[in-house]
Amino acid sequence: MEAKLISGKEISQKIRTEIKEKVQALKANGVIPGLAVVLVGEDPASKVYVASKEKACTEVGMHSEIHRISESTSQNELIDLIDKLNKDSKIHGILVQLPLPKHLDEKEVILKISPEKDVDGFHPINTGKLLVGEKTFEACTPKGCMRLIKETGIEIAGKKAVVVGRSNIVGKPIALMLLAQNATVTICHSKTKNLSEEIKAADILIAAIGKPNFITAEMIKPGAIVIDVGINRLENGKLTGDVEFEGAKEVASFITPVPGGVGPMTIAMLLENTLEAAQSI
Numbered sequence: 001m002e003a004k005l006i007s008g009k010e011i012s013q014k015i016r017t018e019i020k021e022k023v024q025a026l027k028a029n030g031v032i033p034g035l036a037v038v039l040v041g042e043d044p045a046s047k048v049y050v051a052s053k054e055k056a057c058t059e060v061g062m063h064s065e066i067h068r069i070s071e072s073t074s075q076n077e078l079i080d081l082i083d084k085l086n087k088d089s090k091i092h093g094i095l096v097q098l099p100l101p102k103h104l105d106e107k108e109v110i111l112k113i114s115p116e117k118d119v120d121g122f123h124p125i126n127t128g129k130l131l132v133g134e135k136t137f138e139a140c141t142p143k144g145c146m147r148l149i150k151e152t153g154i155e156i157a158g159k160k161a162v163v164v165g166r167s168n169i170v171g172k173p174i175a176l177m178l179l180a181q182n183a184t185v186t187i188c189h190s191k192t193k194n195l196s197e198e199i200k201a202a203d204i205l206i207a208a209i210g211k212p213n214f215i216t217a218e219m220i221k222p223g224a225i226v227i228d229v230g231i232n233r234l235e236n237g238k239l240t241g242d243v244e245f246e247g248a249k250e251v252a253s254f255i256t257p258v259p260g261g262v263g264p265m266t267i268a269m270l271l272e273n274t275l276e277a278a279q280s281i
């Protein structure tokens with residue numbers, strides 16, 4: 001039987017409508033949630049994502065500021081801007097669009113964002129809280145993946161979850177989130193032996209490798225939930241995930257598409273985190 005599609009596009013739209021109502025309620029109490037996005041340089045994909053974030057904020061009635069700064073900005077200039085935003089009472093959430101140009105130290109920049117305004121959930125204080133199971137800002141992409149899994153109605157506890165990819169932004173945090181829901185979690189990476197066997201054991205498969213169509217139908221356990229985090233642009237301009245969708249949908253029970261799966265959830269979760277930041281003042 002063909003897998004059911006988990007549409008991030010539809011689910012994120014529902015979430016955005018709910019957020020819009022909550023923003024209105026907050027505004028009635030005199031608080032306008034505000035997000036500042038810092039974009040350094042001219043990376044074309046980053047420009048598109050930042051524009052989507054601005055549009056999403058405006059649509060739900062949030063205050064949004066985009067700080068577009070030159071590719072040649074120094075580390076100190078960038079940190080000065082973050083200091084200013086940390087002190088700005090109109091701003092409840094700050095994010096620095098990644099990746100940064102090579103000459104900038106990403107880790108130091110993230111450390112300078114006030115943890116209370118770190119709506120990306122990348123600050124070590126917030127990732128540390130996630131590790132020990134304290135409430136915190138959770139990184140938007142893995143948080144969005146968890147919401148998509150929840151939409152299937154399938155119980156996570158006791159399932160074998162396999163995360164392919166160990167990035168700080170997706171692989172590691174989603175492994176912790178799945179563990180917090182009592183899944184048995186395996187993280188696979190470039191040095192994993194018998195990768196195909198590990199993947200085949202997954203009841204819940206998270207593909208976050210960054211390699212187009214890397215995971216094919218025969219690698220997937222029949223009935224698995226497949227969450228494809230990959231967003232790969234092919235030479236023909238088309239977007240594709242890390243999972244070979246057409247084959248995988250014949251084997252999985254639920255599957256996310258690319259585009260229209262995890263991507264739109266990243267933006268919805270950013271709005272949710274910004275709303276929470278504003279609600280907590």
Ligand SMILES: Nc1nc2c(c(=O)[nH]1)N[C@@H](CN(C=O)c1ccc(C(=O)N[C@@H](CCC(=O)O)C(=O)O)cc1)CN2
Pocket residue numbers: 048049052095096097098099120140141231239258259260261262263264265266267
């Ligand atoms: N500071 C951050 N930087 C980056 C993050 C992040 O969460 N915080 N994540 C990614 C990029 N990203 C958001 O910033 C992002 C990626 C993709 C999408 C999305 O909606 N994708 C669409 C397709 C869009 C297209 O046509 O290119 C989809 O999948 O349907 C939203 C946000 C790296 N940087």
